[in-house]
Amino acid sequence: MMATEQPILRIEGLRKNYGAVAALQGVDIDIQRGEVLGLIGPNGSGKSTLFDCCTGLQKSDAGRVLLNGVDITGWPMNRIAREGRFLRSFQKTVVFPTLDSYENLVLAGQMFAFPSVLSTFWIGPAARRRIAALRERAAELIEVSGLSRVAHLPAGHMSGGQQKLLQFASMLMPKPELILLDEPLAGINPVLIEKVIDCITHANGTLGITFVVIEHNTDVLMSLSHRVVVLHQGAKLADDTPEAVVCNPQVVEAYLGG
Amino acid sequence: MGSFLLEQIVNGIITGSMYALVAAGMTMIFGVLRAINFAHGEYYMLGTFASWWVISHLATDYPLAIIAGVAMACVIAAIVGRLVMQRLVGQPFQAGVLATLGISLILQNAVILAFGGGYKVFEGGWIEPIELGDFGMSQQRVLLLLVTLVVFAGLEWMVRRTRLGRSIRAVSQNIECCQVNGIDVEQVVRRTFLIGVAIAALSGILTGPINVSIYGGMGEAITLKTFAVIVMGGMGNVRGTLIAGCLLGVVESLVAGFIGLQYRDSVGFIALLLMLMLRPHGLFSSKARF
Amino acid sequence: MELEINNLRAGYGHLDILHGVDLKIRHGEFVTLLGPNGAGKSTLLKSLFGMTTHKGGTIRWKGKDIAGQRPLAMLSHGIAYVPQGRCNFQLMSIDENLEMAAYTIKDGDLKGEREYVYDLFPILRKRRNEFAGNLSGGEQQLLEMAMAVLRRPEILLVDEPSVGLSPQAITLVFNELKRLHQGGRTILLVEQNTRKAMAAAERAVVLRLGKVIWDSPVAELSPADLGELFMTGRRAEHAQTAA
Amino acid sequence: MSSTTLDMPRMPISRLATVNWGASALALAALLAAPLFLGDYYLHAMILAMIFLLPALGLNLILGYTGMLSLAQGVFFGIGAYGSALLSIHFGTPFLVNFLAAGLLAGLVALPLGIPALRLRDTSFVMCTLGLVVIAQMVSKNWVDLTRGDMGLSGVPRPKLGFGETAYIILRAPEYYYLILALALLVVFAFVALIKSPAGRCMIAIRDNETLAESLGIPTWTYKLIVFMLSAVFAGLGGSLYAHFSTVVSPLVFQSYYSNTILIIVLGGGVGRLPGAIIGSFVFVAVSEALRITPELRMVIYGFVLLGLVFVFPQGLAPLVQRLTGALARIGFKHGEPHDGH
Amino acid sequence: QSADTLKIGIISPMSGPNARYGAFANKGAALAAKEINAAGGVQGKKIELVSGDSQCVPAEGVAATQRMISLEKTPIIIGDVCSSVTLAMQPMVEESRVLLINAASSNPDITYKAGVGGFKWTFRNYPTDEVRAATVLEYSVKTKGFKKFAVLSVDSDYGRGAIKFTKRYLPKYQGAEILSEDYYKDSETDFRAVLSKIRRSGAQAIILYGQADTTPIIARQMLELGLAGKVALVGNGEFNTRTTIAAAPKVMNGAVEAAAWLPEVQAPRSLKFVEEYKKANGGEVPNVHAYTHYDTLFLLAKVIADVKSVKGEDIRNGLVKVKYDSPMGMVSFDDHNQAMLPMVLLEVADEKPAIKSAISSKVDYPAAGK
């Protein structure tokens, strides 16, 4: 079928300069539907910037981003998220600090559960049902991510790792098609790392969600991803299977270290 | 027409430099406290009142009254700084709004209580005009302009080069991190506040002879102008404040000269807003990535 | 005994997080503090630096009780703290950030020390005039580590310094920690990267639900034990070795 | 985000609102019974409190829930007042028509003002709303044909219910009181419904972290615009009540007094708290009226009250009242409503 | 209300920026009350003044008035300086049948709506600006020979109203024209821009209906810009007080003003008032509001003496017919409850005020209604 041929996200010649710093210098990546793509590279190699440019947080200087064949460059962030069913997490942990975990998660799913902005201003029985469904899913995810004990706390009062987990859970909340994760495992304890990995493989396997994961925990990333792209100084250094990437001398030199 | 334009620009720069002088302190205070100081005009008023009192009751001459006025304002600032401002560190922003509104009410009406509500006449200063071609300017204005330049040069130097200046910038960015690095946030807040108040008082005293009549509520109008200037200049930005102040002054003068005095404030504001549309965070602000 | 924590109870406002923590750290020791997320590790470090609400217990530093003092005082006692998450001055250049790090140090050769950290993390020198807030996540983490070094601590409290760092950079940071340790500094390191942490440290302490549940030399703790400790608070079969 | 420097410091902790029905019912009963016990002056003060309540609710919506400090509430209050006054003077329309029209008018005016203003964030936005105040003053002073400029519109008719001959004109204080109470209740109800709707959650999201909200697909700009308009509607409704109550509308309605009073009510009452504006409006009108016993010292003391409030109740009075009612409920009915704070 | 006092309420701005006008009102009234009480009071009762703060805000003024009516139970209220507040007070006092005497606000609506116009309980013992504007204009054109005017007035109902009246009379004078029209807000301190414009426009006189405290500012800035002796000030705004003249004598020479009262008026009772006022207030020179409030209390004392009653109803009826001999001349009220007050036209000459003529203000209601 054609649909399987077409990459879910196609990044074409993406460039981004900050003054003298070339954060991205013409990056091309195709992300296939249903894969888990690992994205690695030394600090400052442009990984987060790539996410920013794909999701509309930053305007790229040149290049295009195609989502399911539709050019989404220049779209506002919320439209990309909602219409593209395309979410991303941030490297710096961000949550809604005054809301508890339930509300944080309901918010993550809310825009996907209501047909329009105006419909959210009125709470009738239908809306109540939608919210109840969202809360149910939120409870599930809270359970899975081990946040039950602190789920009633305002998210701003949770520990760094707990916030990171919450952020991860909110990505899964609306069951989008594509999720970009920026270091989802940073600061998570080893036991929970396994749970998170399970979540990702499960979501990828059964729900068919496509993932792109930036992660410096290479061991875990290599076992998780189907394919790994390496960025170096804003350019693509390698794009291969995990096994091939770890052996690639350039990658070892630039990133993994001796 | 050309010379008229020039004249209005000169008028505007003179007025604007006064705005900038008052705003300088406020923008720094905003920097460290994240609080819009609704009471800032009150310190301008206090300085003026203090030196008016010294002149009219102790019969001192103007230069001495300048010192006395600034000193008085500083004493009050030290008290307010210790009792109120430093406690606003780390408080939610509404605390700053309420506290400064409260201080504004207290200072304004305490002055009304102490000196009577009626307007007073400020005597003293160098009001003789200096002729410049076919229009003139009082010596006092020249003094004001010079003082503004000196103060801003000093502030710029302080903010960039001195320890206090750097810690002011640090506090304005991340209080928790200041604690981690051993910067005494409350002390920095107190000192910044004191400097800001001293400058506001100084500008009040220097404009006293020009504005002649003084009264307890005179700070309100100037506070409004300062808001505009500090936002334009980029909150916490000293150099930006000077430029924004002069720009506002010039725009206002042009409006008053070509359209009508009654449209001055609003058209001035509209011009500012239009500029803000182009640079939503002020002329000289910087913002880090998300 | 340099740092002696006795029955420390602390939290945020009305909320209690640490329920009686006991911990003794000798001069020049390298201790790593491990524990599941939300165990109270960061809270413990913050309490040692005077940034939480003190509820009871003592913190003796060189024999003096310093519990409940403010961060400023802690710093003057020679305690330095690197918090979890971002802690730098976003709108100041790297140079200026490093200057601020040495704010309390009035003597000495700031330039020389700055050159030292630039040699340590060359990536910072390259961007020295850039705003810290514009750096990448990992670069900022390095900057914060560099700032901690400049504070010339006697005891360094570090909260997750490896977060966001590439493998190479992690090696750099841990090497620097080891160097500081060899130079006679005491180090209390919180890490989730347990493997690296246990490789570098001498002693491992495990915190769970606001209490110390394990305290032993690193050699006596295997990764499998650690997982069990995190999950259940007990180590399978073996009895607990330290009090 | 919390250390990104140019943002307003974040709001106090509050979870989604829960309505304390017990306390509300008690308060309502007290309000209903008030005219039986209180003289004209006190009713009058309560009327004023309820008039200020409406714009304060609007401000709480935009500031407390959406995190944008708007000093333009006074502008929309004034627009509502002018709209209502002009309608009733020129067309003799009945009060309820004026009331609704005033809200509508304020909301409509907010649309073109909000579109450019909402491009700005934080302090720039505050500034912009302040600019709107100055512009409103100018328009009201210089559009003499419509507003009669500084002469103002005097003799605005007292509220008239119904049309023509059968119209009933409200004159006495208790009647007035019940009329305004009824309208205020409706508006409070609308406010609660808004906060409890999914949109209310989106507002808090925008307040807490706009970029994050945006990244989760929430069209923040649209929400902000709608909230800006809604808050203007609230203010406009209040303005209408004010016009018919004071019978005078002049450019003075755009002076800072109104914006400041509304701000104090919301901040002092508890910003981002469901009952904040309600508590605030009654308390602050009460304080300001009580201080009339010493007219010279009045504003000085008022200033000290504000300062005291800041340091004793930094989150405003709402948490205190909520705790008190919670405690009362526990004693009285042996069960406590869950509420904010720990 | 105890048996031996008569409570009189005074509503005025006592806090905030407008306190600068309210303060004079309160002090003037207080002085009068002291003098009247010292002389035995009214009908054997001492006058007790009760003050209420309006802040120049209708909402506040209305609350203060309601408190005065319901709690203090004052039969008479004097107020307010700000017209909007007075207008809002009118229907309230009407319903409660409390006498309201205004002694400081100039919005013409206040009396258009009073007396035969509607409100029976509102009186105004303060001049309207209509006759004033006409007289000043006539003198400026006919006697001084000015033809080109620039308007610079305060942006309030007073300033705008006076200019509106001026414009109504302007066509009567051939060739007289207004070249520019500017209004300043009452806290304005910077007039350089607009004065520069006026200087270039070639205006011979500035029509200034302004606040007393702003006149010295304008005068000083005219001096700075070299307008002294070239452009004259005409209108009203305490041009003729010693302090104003002292601020910039060269500018003030030739200033023409129509005033209801000035400290420099040479009538013995007026001079005595100035003397006493200064003594009581640390040397502060009274302004017109101080005088009108002082005078209003004496007016009330006279009415009470006439009707021999302190009941509001009687005093109201007495006011309608009173013939009161004020320091400035005879005062009586027209059918709109507006006082017909004597005024004087002055011109500053050699740095001293000189009275040029006396005016009696009488409002032409049918014309004004347009």
Ligand SMILES: Nc1ncnc2c1ncn2[C@@H]1O[C@H](COP(=O)(O)OP(=O)(O)OP(=O)(O)O)[C@@H](O)[C@H]1O
């Ligand atoms: N707003 C900005 N202004 C200036 N430089 C920037 C800005 N944003 C990013 N950069 C620079 O662009 C480069 C790429 O940054 P990016 O955050 O994408 O790196 P990264 O690959 O995510 O690194 P890390 O693994 O450390 O997170 C860095 O050198 C960074 O300093």
Ligand SMILES: Nc1ncnc2c1ncn2[C@@H]1O[C@H](COP(=O)(O)OP(=O)(O)OP(=O)(O)O)[C@@H](O)[C@H]1O
């Ligand atoms: N500011 C705060 N206010 C209230 N509670 C807090 C605050 N910060 C943390 N907590 C609570 O304290 C507990 C311990 O948090 P802490 O940050 O110390 O955990 P941690 O061990 O450092 O975890 P992590 O590995 O995830 O960083 C958590 O349950 C958290 O909810």
Ligand SMILES: [Mg+2]
């Ligand atoms: Mg990154």
Ligand SMILES: [Mg+2]
């Ligand atoms: Mg932690």
